[in-house]
Amino acid sequence: MFKNVLVICAGNICRSPTGEHLLRRNLAGSGIRVSSAGLTAMVGHPFERNALEMLQRHGQQPHVHTARQLTPQLLQASDLVLVMEQRQLQDVIRLSPVSRGKTFLLGKWQNEREIPDPYRRGPAAFEHAYALIEEGVKAWSQRLQPQR
Template sequence: MFKKILVVCVGNICRSPTAELLLRTALAPSTITVASAGLSARVGESMEATARKVLEERGQCAEGFKARQLTADIVNESDLILVMEKEHVKQVLKIASHARGKVFLLGKWQNEREIQDPYRQGQAAFIHAHALIEDAVGSWAQRLGH
């Protein structure tokens, strides 16, 4: 049983916080905790404005979110780590090679689909990324029993 799920992207201000909030909502009520971190995090920053706007337009609240850097300790305390791109799997394993069996693409159930970074690409890219994240989160939530 997974108790702690971690979602990872690069900056931890667009994709991973979106997935964190959507997955937490999809799994509620649950004892599973969901968090996020970045491979090159914009530490302490709030969610990127367009990503937050897209979330809020769909009824989610991103208040109080702060980006954090992925560390070996965070990897160690996580039972399941979901990443956006295949390259992210390699980068997580560079930080903690023993995590091999618990790192998967968020888009695993969509034929290993990668979710590209919408950062600095305009609202359409954020809407597209949000839709892909939402689809992938739904698949994980079903498989996690919710």
């Protein structure tokens, strides 16, 4: 049973906090804790403006977010680690080799699809990333929900 899920991207201001929010919403009441971090986090920064606006346009009211750096301790405390890109999967394994068996792409169930970074790329890139994140979150949520 997964109790702690960690969502990772680069800066922890766009993709991973979006994934964290959507996954947390989908798993509400399950007892599964969801958090996020960044490999090269913009520590202390809030949601990137376009990412926050994208969530709000989709009717979401995300929690207050502050970017944090990924650490071996965060990885150790997680039962499942979800990343956006194949390169990030390799970076996680380099940082914590014992995390190999619990680290997957958020897009795993969409043929190992990567989710490109929309940072500084405009609204269309954020819309595309949001759609991919939402699809990945739905697939993982179905697999993480305890059988009722």
